[in-house]
Amino acid sequence: MRQGSIGILLLLIATEGVAQSQISGGLLPELTISRTFGQDWKASLQLESMQALYSGNTEDGSSSSYEYIRTDFTTMVSRRMNPNVSVAAGYMARATESRWVQRTIQQISWVQRQAAFRIGQRIRTDQTYADGTNPIYRARYRLALDIPLQGLSLDVGEFYLIPSYEQLGVYRSSEWDGESRLLARIGKLINEDLKLELGLDHRFDGYVQGEQGHRTWLMMNAFLTH
């Protein structure tokens, strides 16, 4: 899957000069609060808002500045199946400027510990519904590394780096398309209960159907555990 995605990425870069593209970028702040119940159950609330500061079209040269895109209110409940594997299910309500969108989410994730970093993998499926449009079904795989930057393990007050790659398959109105996401985040473990992160999230799609889209977001994440 990863090799295929890298191939698609290279193809995309090679054809970027001639293809028509939608380009946009902006802010993507996110706040996640998690609480564990017992030893294996956890509930998480995630608030995420996307706001474009620029968007443009390479073909007709049109562009626009600030645009509110969406705010997501997500609830996830997860259960740890063994020390490394968790399964989770969730529901998201999305407020866009013109309508409400709903999404149901299912995922399995697992973490492998290495001497100097952790490898996190996630398989997620989600289903998105909104009035007046066909449902969207997505299957996603994400590979992330969690690398302490000041030693072999992460201690309070230290920085870490999380590069990640996610490949999405998107099914809508009887057609498949793909989306890829490349992310890099720098974080700091402020204390045992709080992590703050800053990073870039680059997304590109439309390489199977229609025009290409490139979107780059400045991420500002806070993760709180309770």
Place this chain on the structure above:
Amino acid sequence: MHRLIHKEYIWIWLAVMVILFPRGSWAQEKVKWEQELRVDESQVPESARSVLASWTAADVHIRWYLERGKESLSYEAKFKEEKHRYSIEFDEQGMLEDIEVELGFKQLPDSIQSALCAGFRTIDKFKLKRIQAHWKQWPEPGELLRGRMEHNTPDLYELEFKAVIDGRLALWEGQFDLPGNLLSYREIILRSTDNIDL
């Protein structure tokens, strides 16, 4: 109808978020007394450096770490030589504290393998993850580092394993003596994975 459901969901969601919000977390850094930092070789006491230089081949790449505890400070050298991973700890003055060598299970002497296996069988759903031979002191560490471990019995073995202990399937770190008895154990608490699985 949909709008109403969303409205209720958002209000309940926001209320729960306010309730769950851990108020103390934005305060200044809480003090934690354990820290491990990568340090340059020049910051390590001369005695520790020279001892290690005499034990290891010139081309061995040694990474040094400073381990800071509540009332202690130590230096740890980590390196790989002849397929073994070594971790050698020195105190603040550069005096040897202990030696750990990561091994494959099959690299252990047969008698130790059978003794440990007998010990493992007493633990429910035991799955070995990592094994380290542990020496508190060593008369001739140079011998050890040249892979001559078979004549130099360790004080104990430190293992990382997955198992059910006290009714709980978790990752554990335990110390086994040479006859294969589990001397002590503690659960390995994994750091939150929220930011790599959400």
